[in-house]
Amino acid sequence: MQEQGTEQKGTPVGRRVVLGIMGLGAAGVLAGRWLSEGVSDVVASTAPGLAGVIPAAGGFRVYTVTGGYPGFDPATYRLNVTGLVQRDLSLTLDDLAALPQTQMTKDFQCVTGWRVQDVPWSGVLLRDLLAAASPEPDAIALRLTSFDGSYTESLTMEQAVRDDMLVATTMYGEPIELKHGAPVRLIAAPMYGYKSIKWLDGIELGRKVEPGYWENLGYDVDAWVGQSNGRSDEPVV
Numbered sequence: 227m228q229e230q231g232t233e234q235k236g237t238p239v240g241r242r243v244v245l246g247i248m249g250l251g252a253a254g255v256l257a258g259r260w261l262s263e264g265v266s267d268v269v270a271s272t273a274p275g276l277a278g279v280i281p282a283a284g285g286f287r288v289y290t291v292t293g294g295y296p297g298f299d300p301a302t303y304r305l306n307v308t309g310l311v312q313r314d315l316s317l318t319l320d321d322l323a324a325l326p327q328t329q330m331t332k333d334f335q336c337v338t339g340w341r342v343q344d345v346p347w348s349g350v351l352l353r354d355l356l357a358a359a360s361p362e363p364d365a366i367a368l369r370l371t372s373f374d375g376s377y378t379e380s381l382t383m384e385q386a387v388r389d390d391m392l393v394a395t396t397m398y399g400e401p402i403e404l405k406h407g408a409p410v411r412l413i414a415a416p417m418y419g420y421k422s423i424k425w426l427d428g429i430e431l432g433r434k435v436e437p438g439y440w441e442n443l444g445y446d447v448d449a450w451v452g453q454s455n456g457r458s459d460e461p462v463v
């Protein structure tokens with residue numbers, strides 16, 4: 227079972243968070259919408275006999291640390307690439323669509339133990355996006371931001387230029403749904419799901435890795451599936 231210490235630090239995203247919201251009697255459309263998904267999360271997690279990786283039979287569990295899904299206008303959405311680059315980018319959705327498109331089919335695994343196999347994604351390889359901005363030689367870290375206003379993530383430049391790091395705009399051949407991070411999310415395929423930031427709107431290049439949202443709560447910055455302090459061996463969630 228889950229260790230108390232870890233539970234206090236938070237699990238991305240665990241029962242503690244869901245129950246906390248329920249305890250507050252969260253009101254409102256957005257909170258209600260999230261709560262209903264959170265409830266099935268709890269039901270799934272407390273089913274008897276769970277062990278090891280939980281196959282997410284119903285597909286993805288939807289997570290948001292803000293209690294809702296941020297809205298956006300496709301006409302005014304921009305993905306900004308800034309910091310230690312020779313060219314700042316401020317890309318519209320059309321700009322992104324005009325860049326070389328890459329498809330990949332990968333398992334998606336949350337650190338809490340559920341996994342969805344063989345998810346097809348498409349979009350722009352992160353390294354192609356970075357190349358368009360011409361990083362300065364001393365840019366060794368990326369700070370990624372979400373327009374939910376709360377979630378952040380990080381990668382080293384070395385990780386970012388792998389061929390399985392995708393700035394995704396489609397999932398299962400359709401535009402990514404709002405709950406899954408529309409219009410643009412990262413897919414950090416070799417890492418636990420918490421690296422795959424949703425509602426991505428900013429990539430800032432710098433000299434230092436700044437731990438992201440869950441990393442500030444104790445999870446590994448280098449979140450390789452099976453090789454970090456993830457808890458895929460335990461029926462957490």
Ligand SMILES: Nc1nc2c(c(=O)[nH]1)N[C@H]1C(S)=C(S)[C@@H](COP(=O)(O)O)O[C@H]1N2
Pocket residue numbers: 238239286287288289290291292335336337372374377405406407418419420421422423424425
């Ligand atoms: N902005 C944002 N991105 C996020 C999260 C979040 O709460 N907010 N949760 C992360 C976690 S812990 C996981 S497992 C995946 C879940 O993706 P999904 O909600 O599309 O299933 O999103 C990741 N990206």
Ligand SMILES: [Mo]
Pocket residue numbers: 238239289335336337338418419420
């Ligand atoms: Mo997660």
